[in-house]
Amino acid sequence: MKDIFLLGSTGSIGVTTLNILKKDKKNFKIRLLTTNSNVKKIYKQALLFGVKNIVIYNQKEYLKNYRLFKKKKIKVFSSINEFSKKKIKKSYLTINAISGVNGLEPSLDIIKNTKNLAIANKESIICGWFFLKKELSKYKTNFIPLDSEHFSIWSLLKGEDKSNIKKIYLTASGGPFLNSKLNKIKNINPKFALKHPNWKMGKKISIDSATMMNKIFEVIEAVKIFNLNQNKIGILIHPRSYIHAIIVFNNGLTKFIAHDTTMEVPIANTIYLDLKKYIYKRNKFAYNNLNGINFIDPDIKKFPLLKLLKYKFENTYLEIIIVSLNDALVKKYLEHKISYISIHNSMLKLLKKQYFQKYYTMRPKNINDIKIMVQRVNLYVDKYF
Ligand code: NDP
Ligand code: MG
Numbered sequence: 007m008k009d010i011f012l013l014g015s016t017g018s019i020g021v022t023t024l025n026i027l028k029k030d031k032k033n034f035k036i037r038l039l040t041t042n043s044n045v046k047k048i049y050k051q052a053l054l055f056g057v058k059n060i061v062i063y064n065q066k067e068y069l070k071n072y073r074l075f076k077k078k079k080i081k082v083f084s085s086i087n088e089f090s091k092k093k094i095k096k097s098y099l100t101i102n103a104i105s106g107v108n109g110l111e112p113s114l115d116i117i118k119n120t121k122n123l124a125i126a127n128k129e130s131i132i133c134g135w136f137f138l139k140k141e142l143s144k145y146k147t148n149f150i151p152l153d154s155e156h157f158s159i160w161s162l163l164k165g166e167d168k169s170n171i172k173k174i175y176l177t178a179s180g181g182p183f184l185n186s187k188l189n190k191i192k193n194i195n196p197k198f199a200l201k202h203p204n205w206k207m208g209k210k211i212s213i214d215s216a217t218m219m220n221k222i223f224e225v226i227e228a229v230k231i232f233n234l235n236q237n238k239i240g241i242l243i244h245p246r247s248y249i250h251a252i253i254v255f256n257n258g259l260t261k262f263i264a265h266d267t268t269m270e271v272p273i274a275n276t277i278y279l280d281l282k283k284y285i286y287k288r289n290k291f292a293y294n295n296l297n298g299i300n301f302i303d304p305d306i307k308k309f310p311l312l313k314l315l316k317y318k319f320e321n322t323y324l325e326i327i328i329v330s331l332n333d334a335l336v337k338k339y340l341e342h343k344i345s346y347i348s349i350h351n352s353m354l355k356l357l358k359k360q361y362f363q364k365y366y367t368m369r370p371k372n373i374n375d376i377k378i379m380v381q382r383v384n385l386y387v388d389k390y391f
Pocket of ligand 1: 020
């Protein structure tokens with residue numbers, strides 16, 4: 007029996023993970039679930055899977071609800087740190103499916119208590135990889151990237167020498183506005199921006215896919231995880247999203263991984279990494295998915311945020327400022343407080359402010375420094391609009 011900690015169980019990745027685990031209660035036992043504030047959903051999940059520990063991050067919801075769980079003999083904690091203080095058995099696998107930079111601290115706090123850590127939460131990798139890497143090596147915890155492109159690269163690189171890599175391409179669907187001019191959609195309602203053509207995801211990442219911010223994040227993520235020079239990583243638009251990453255090797259070979267546009271594939275193959283017996287139910291090879299693959303170079307006029315790739319990402323405050331600015335701008339857009347075009351314009355404009363620029367050569371020394379910068383950015387954005 008392999009035990010699993012699932013962080014962010016009430017979100018899109020969390021639910022996909024539970025749907026996989028639901029079919030195999032013989033091999034896996036969930037020992038921890040977490041939510042920010044979706045108490046109703048986590049209550050149902052805990053009962054369905056017989057989970058005895060949960061974390062509710064939102065303080066108000068935590069205080070309001072912990073008695074409800076007590077009645078069912080479920081222990082409720084207010085953070086992973088609090089849960090980790092208990093003497094707990096190391097889990098086989100932890101999946102971090104929390105969204106936003108708030109996912110970093112839970113990862114850091116759980117590393118000592120898990121043999122394998124799979125992270126979908128790209129914001130934490132971008133902002134805190136330096137700290138994650140240190141803890142992973144201190145506690146000999148294996149790391150698995152769950153973002154589909156990075157899971158593909160990670161799988162393709164097994165047994166390969168990194169010096170043989172000529173170029174890695176991350177594919178992007180182009181999102182719902184691939185064929186629209188930016189000035190025609192500058193005031194588009196969030197409900198249209200949320201309609202991703204291929205993937206069903208949480209709200210924040212869906213907007214990031216429309217603006218191409220998601221792919222910019224993924225370039226930074228790849229630079230960090232695989233310790234590669236940024237110019238070795240490119241982006242190709244592939245509207246069907248069937249191929250996830252392509253590696254061109256110096257020896258003349260090119261390899262890529264293709265799978266259906268569902269996170270079930272990388273998640274399940276991570277869960278079954280040791281057991282090696284996952285059977286994907288819809289595994290009927292549809293050759294049409296590979297016929298007439300169409301790759302297009304991304305157009306900077308349609309996706310001006312691509313200009314961000316001229317920055318170098320070297321573990322300074324720059325990454326934290328970009329992630330937090332984007333978090334704040336997307337939140338305001340989803341609340342109808344700013345327009346779609348304003349996500350793009352404000353990001354590019356705010357990054358040039360002297361107030362932020364002075365930090366681009368400075369490095370955070372610990373997680374507290376990161377948290378302070380996140381707060382600083384949020385305050386700045388609130389005052390700015
Ligand atoms: P969702 O918004 O659907 O879910 C986020 C989860 O994190 C929920 O459980 C939510 O709790 C919890 N959460 C949110 N804020 C906090 C917080 N401040 N503290 C603690 N927990 C919090 O996101 P997704 O599942 O779509 O994405 C999760 C991560 O995976 C993101 O980083 C995303 O970029 C990445 N990813 C997602 C993919 C996808 O297909 N969805 C693909 C590749 C990567 P609550 O329910 O209470 O809000
Ligand atoms: Mg991805």
